[in-house]
Amino acid sequence: MFTTLVKFRNYGQQAAESAKYIGQGFAVTLDHLNRSPITVKYPYEKIISSERFRGRIHFEFDKCIAREVRVRVCPINLPVVDWKLIKSIKKKQLKNYSIDFGVCIFCGNCVEYCPTNCLSMTEEYELSSYDRHELNYDQIALGRLPLCTSRDLSIQAVSTSASSFSS
Ligand code: SF4
CATH class of the missing domain: 1.20.5 (Single alpha-helices involved in coiled-coils or other helix-helix interfaces)
Known part of the structure; x- marks a missing residue:
């Protein structure tokens, strides 16, 4: 019982x-x-990236002094800095600069430690390509100004602050 x-x-x-x-x-x-639903109809609608979004890196060739600090701080020694020494003025002259975005992990170390601030992270995230070699950006591709989602009139920008994730 x-x-x-x-x-x-x-x-x-x-x-x-x-x-x-x-x-x-x-x-x-x-x-x-x-x-509210947060799915956007990409590519007709795009989410506006947050202020500190770590997207494609922008490079300013004229500011660079080829110090190679960003190569040392990069966890995968990624940026390729090609320079020659001008003996008369005892200064390095930058010849080529490239970053392979197929390998980059967008950690932002290079941007953080660059002594002349010639690198900056942009809000650009559309880097897909059929050929991975196209992701190796030289100084010309890196110097291109980033596409700004909020100023592109052909698409509708969606602010993430309106989504439920912000609450
Ligand atoms: S963002 Fe990080 S991984 Fe990419 S190049 Fe800079 S330091 Fe290297």
Whole structure:
């Protein structure tokens, strides 16, 4: 008799616990029903990147003094800095500069440590290509000004601050 009562009590506890978890699951579902959808119709709509978004790197050739600091701070020694020494003025002259975005992890170290601020991270994230070699940007490609989503009139910019993720 006592064993049966214990079994009933355990069964009751388990049933109550299950009901609690089911209730919690429904609460999560109902919470999501209140949120607005965040899917955008890319490429007709694009999300405006946040202020500190780490996108394609922009490079200013004229500011660069070929110090190679950013090569040393890069976790994969990525930026290729090609320079020659001008002996008469005892200064390096930059010849070529490139970053392979097929390998770059967009950590931002090079931008952070560059002594002349010739590098900056842009909001550009559309870097896909059929040929991975096209992702190796030279100084000309790196110097191109970034595309600004908010100023592109052909697409509708969607601010993430309006989405439920901001709350
Ligand atoms: S963002 Fe990071 S991985 Fe990419 S080049 Fe700069 S330091 Fe290297």
